[in-house]
Amino acid sequence: MPSADVVVIGAGLAGLTAALTAAESGARVHLLAKGHAATHWGPGGIDVAGIPAARTARDGIGLLAAQPGHPYAFLGDDVAEALEWIRSHLAAGGAEYLGDLDTPLQLVPTSIGGTRRAAILPAGQAAAMGPWASGERLIVCGVAGFKDFWPEAIAASLSRERIWEGGNRPASVTHVSVALPGLASRHNLNALEIARRFDDPAWRAKAIEALARALGAVPGSGGRVALPAVLGIREHATVLAAVREGLPAAPFEMPLVPPSVPGMRLYAALRAALLRLGGRVVIGEMVERVERDGRRVTAVVSGAAARTFTVRTGALVIATGGIAGGGLVAERDGRLREALLGLPVEAPPADEWLAVDAFDPAGHPLEKAGIRTDADLRPVAADGSLPFDNVRVAGSLLAGQRNVRDRCGDGVALTSGRRAARLLSAVPAGHAEEPGSERP
Amino acid sequence: MTIAELITEASERAVGYSSDECLKCNVCVTVCPVARVTDLFPGPKYVGPQAQRFRTGRAQPVQIKGIAIAPSPDVTVDWCSGCGWCTTACPAGVKIAEMNSQSRARMKAGKRPKLRDWGLGQTDLVGSLGVLFSPITNRVLFNGPIRTVMEWTVGIHRDAPFPKFGKRTLQSTWKRRQKRRGTMAVPGPDRAVVYFHGCSANYYEQHVADALVEILRRNGLETIIPEQVCCGLPMISNALYGDARNKAHKNIDVLAGYARQGYRIIGTSTSCTHTIKAEYREMLDIHDDDATLVANATWDICEFLLDLHERGRLNTRFGRLDEDLPYHAPCQLRSHGIGLPAMELFALVPGLRAADMDHDCCGIAGTYGMKKEKYPIGMAVGAPLFDKIRASGASEAACDSETCRWQIEKATGTRTRHPIEILLQAYRVGDVAGGTESSTLAPVGT
Numbered sequence: 013m014p015s016a017d018v019v020v021i022g023a024g025l026a027g028l029t030a031a032l033t034a035a036e037s038g039a040r041v042h043l044l045a046k047g048h049a050a051t052h053w054g055p056g057g058i059d060v061a062g063i064p065a066a067r068t069a070r071d072g073i074g075l076l077a078a079q080p081g082h083p084y085a086f087l088g089d090d091v092a093e094a095l096e097w098i099r100s101h102l103a104a105g106g107a108e109y110l111g112d113l114d115t116p117l118q119l120v121p122t123s124i125g126g127t128r129r130a131a132i133l134p135a136g137q138a139a140a141m142g143p144w145a146s147g148e149r150l151i152v153c154g155v156a157g158f159k160d161f162w163p164e165a166i167a168a169s170l171s172r173e174r175i176w177e178g179g180n181r182p183a184s185v186t187h188v189s190v191a192l193p194g195l196a197s198r199h200n201l202n203a204l205e206i207a208r209r210f211d212d213p214a215w216r217a218k219a220i221e222a223l224a225r226a227l228g229a230v231p232g233s234g235g236r237v238a239l240p241a242v243l244g245i246r247e248h249a250t251v252l253a254a255v256r257e258g259l260p261a262a263p264f265e266m267p268l269v270p271p272s273v274p275g276m277r278l279y280a281a282l283r284a285a286l287l288r289l290g291g292r293v294v295i296g297e298m299v300e301r302v303e304r305d306g307r308r309v310t311a312v313v314s315g316a317a318a319r320t321f322t323v324r325t326g327a328l329v330i331a332t333g334g335i336a337g338g339g340l341v342a343e344r345d346g347r348l349r350e351a352l353l354g355l356p357v358e359a360p361p362a363d364e365w366l367a368v369d370a371f372d373p374a375g376h377p378l379e380k381a382g383i384r385t386d387a388d389l390r391p392v393a394a395d396g397s398l399p400f401d402n403v404r405v406a407g408s409l410l411a412g413q414r415n416v417r418d419r420c421g422d423g424v425a426l427t428s429g430r431r432a433a434r435l436l437s438a439v440p441a442g443h444a445e446e447p448g449s450e451r452p
Numbered sequence: 453m454t455i456a457e458l459i460t461e462a463s464e465r466a467v468g469y470s471s472d473e474c475l476k477c478n479v480c481v482t483v484c485p486v487a488r489v490t491d492l493f494p495g496p497k498y499v500g501p502q503a504q505r506f507r508t509g510r511a512q513p514v515q516i517k518g519i520a521i522a523p524s525p526d527v528t529v530d531w532c533s534g535c536g537w538c539t540t541a542c543p544a545g546v547k548i549a550e551m552n553s554q555s556r557a558r559m560k561a562g563k564r565p566k567l568r569d570w571g572l573g574q575t576d577l578v579g580s581l582g583v584l585f586s587p588i589t590n591r592v593l594f595n596g597p598i599r600t601v602m603e604w605t606v607g608i609h610r611d612a613p614f615p616k617f618g619k620r621t622l623q624s625t626w627k628r629r630q631k632r633r634g635t636m637a638v639p640g641p642d643r644a645v646v647y648f649h650g651c652s653a654n655y656y657e658q659h660v661a662d663a664l665v666e667i668l669r670r671n672g673l674e675t676i677i678p679e680q681v682c683c684g685l686p687m688i689s690n691a692l693y694g695d696a697r698n699k700a701h702k703n704i705d706v707l708a709g710y711a712r713q714g715y716r717i718i719g720t721s722t723s724c725t726h727t728i729k730a731e732y733r734e735m736l737d738i739h740d741d742d743a744t745l746v747a748n749a750t751w752d753i754c755e756f757l758l759d760l761h762e763r764g765r766l767n768t769r770f771g772r773l774d775e776d777l778p779y780h781a782p783c784q785l786r787s788h789g790i791g792l793p794a795m796e797l798f799a800l801v802p803g804l805r806a807a808d809m810d811h812d813c814c815g816i817a818g819t820y821g822m823k824k825e826k827y828p829i830g831m832a833v834g835a836p837l838f839d840k841i842r843a844s845g846a847s848e849a850a851c852d853s854e855t856c857r858w859q860i861e862k863a864t865g866t867r868t869r870h871p872i873e874i875l876l877q878a879y880r881v882g883d884v885a886g887g888t889e890s891s892t893l894a895p896v897g898t
Binding site for chain 2: 015046047276292294295296314317319324
């Protein structure tokens with residue numbers, strides 16, 4: 013039974029942020045998760061507040077903070093600091109991000125031929141931002157045989173004015189598909205496989221040459237080229253530089269259906285930083301329950317082969333996610349249950365769960381469901397009391413956010429993860445340091 | 453259909469029907485070491501939950517309206533190494549690796565197994581014969597031309613790592629020792645543990661057993677070594693489920709007697725202990741009370757020592773080991789779900805700079821990397837690990853699983869030891885430093 017100062021449950025952005033923040037303060041951290049998810053599913057950008065009414069993310073934070081019950085009401089002031097913090101970690105891990113809270117939110121094209129509002133993007137996607145100059149073209153460039161990216165369909169969709177909400181857009185959108193060395197006859201190609209090939213310098217050189225040749229044959233000059241987000245995984249920065257150098261138009265990556273290569277780069281950078289600080293990461297088993305001593309959680313118990321795996325801990329951060337992540341479970345009788353501690357869930361009544369359109373611009377009613385906390389992220393019981401001294405809630409499990417509609421999930425994850433870890437690091441640990449134990 | 457068949461089918465559902473939880477998110481594909489290096493394997497999602505929907509659950513094709521529905525729609529499942537990373541990473545709880553193993557067994561059921569696959573599964577038979585004729589077998593297995601012929605005829609790669617057979621089995625050594633000592637009262641479960649040594653310590657690596665016995669003694673515990681057979685994992689891996697069940701039942705029969713008295717069963721091979729803990733029930737469908745009793749009593753040695761430590765009962769008089777120690781966590785250890793207990797124990801040794809190599813798989817995956825057609829895949833899977841270990845410049849490395857140790861040693865030339873051998877070394881340095889009398893047992897190592 014190992015022991016920790018802080019246990020974090022959940023390996024998404026909130027969990028990673030909390031774990032890394034606690035480890036930076038010198039805490040012994042265990043991060044437990046039942047599997048990979050949010051990072052490997054998402055587009056890899058940092059969405060802070062992508063709402064139509066806001067000009068910048070900073071405006072958006074203000075507007076969301078004014079919404080009743082939104083976590084930004086008490087976390088909004090922390091976003092700038094959290095953003096700077098994560099960007100330095102990501103840059104150190106080879107995943108540079110561009111844009112900030114004052115960068116105008118812009119519509120960037122997506123790989124299903126739509127657009128989304130963004131301001132803070134990985135370097136590989138950043139060329140999608142910035143206003144389109146008059147006459148500037150966009151070429152959507154696919155990889156022959158790769159079924160997660162359909163250049164013809166994407167280009168056809170992006171040629172429609174309404175996709176750009178009537179605003180600034182490319183003068184023309186064309187498409188091309190390129191056979192990359194050794195891939196054209198492949199079935200079941202996935203993004204990660206192509207990304208790994210880009211890591212190989214010899215293959216990369218040939219691939220860039222093939223891309224350049226195909227793009228050179230497209231009439232016109234300059235402009236930008238949208239590529240699937242497959243430009244290397246471990247060597248992404250090098251690959252990106254080489255692709256920029258070698259292509260006749262400014263390249264940017266379009267995030268794809270999972271597995272998300274940009275999200276994996278983000279995960280890898282944060283995990284590596286956590287391990288360097290002595291953090292422990294155990295992925296693969298569900299945390300089943302906790303042990304308590306009155307108002308304190310003293311241990312976290314997860315499944316293991318034939319028995320359980322118990323980590324004694326001084327504090328706990330729950331970053332288990334919302335309905336998609338499994339932090340909230342919908343019961344057949346129309347109740348939402350918080351999966352670990354059975355915390356009261358703030359949610360609309362069951363007869364309001366169903367929406368005609370899951371992606372209605374007004375948002376889905378269930379999006380706001382979650383756990384209500386005080387400003388210190390302590391879960392609040394139904395009677396308004398605070399049942400736990402050393403438990404904090406972070407990420408999309410927090411009530412009051414609509415992160416599909418408002419694109420605020422990453423901002424909430426970062427700020428709540430940071431705050432949770434800081435407050436817990438200030439709580440005296442529930443046990444003494446083992447004599448003679450050294451951290452490796 | 454008999455009741456037994458019905459029960460078997462129902463329990464297969466636990467694994468097989470978990471495909472219903474699959475979201476098609478591809479997370480499993482991102483962690484698959486085999487798909488990382490070869491196009492031959494399309495990845496765990498395709499051969500696992502995706503193909504599962506087309507499987508009949510039976511060994512033979514089923515005729516439905518005149519159409520034969522094949523038992524497995526995708527023969528590429530045979531390229532799965534069974535490392536289990538996919539199951540670990542899946543956020544939805546799909547038992548992907550287990551599904552692959554079962555469908556491979558179904559695919560091969562009713563067909564005569566390849567001599568090679570059958571032979572790699574028979575670790576007891578090969579081990580006994582190998583030890584019996586060890587002067588010859590060791591010469592043969594380390595002879596280049598003979599290995600080349602073996603590759604052509606049997607299909608075991610000429611460069612695949614092989615251990616040296618011991619001069620006698622651990623079982624016979626232990627019996628002799630007991631005889632010399634004369635009959636002694638067997639200590640109770642608070643003073644002794646039962647050792648499941650597995651094939652490696654029995655036939656090849658007695659020094660690991662010696663290290664275990666001494667470490668336990670230094671912690672006030674005697675070792676009991678009952679008669680036992682191979683855990684059955686090599687048979688599971690080679691699609692020989694029937695043989696594996698026979699082995700499992702034999703072991704459960706012996707071990708349950710001890711477990712019932714409250715003894716803990718300790719193993720030095722993470723793959724054997726995982727087989728007993730999880731696969732007897734999950735993969736082989738042995739669901740009686742004894743199987744559960746034995747599973748619950750079984751511990752990996754490092755897990756056990758760390759548990760002693762957490763309860764304040766571990767002897768921590770470790771001497772200083774001023775060295776860099778690259779450590780590889782075997783895939784089977786991940787499936788235990790217990791973190792990296794060896795790393796926690798290394799942290800108790802003053803001066804020891806243990807570093808988790810943080811690599812998915814060494815490539816051997818039991819017997820996978822020994823096979824002619826899979827050897828290059830295994831070596832490519834392990835290549836980054838080998839590079840890291842070589843680059844560390846360390847004189848030795850550590851790993852809990854025997855086949856991984858052989859693979860790493862062969863590929864890197866770096867001596868690779870079980871974590872408890874390192875801990876024992878630290879105890880002995882502590883003896884010298886602390887002036888305590890050194891142990892009188894045989895020295896650790898060959």
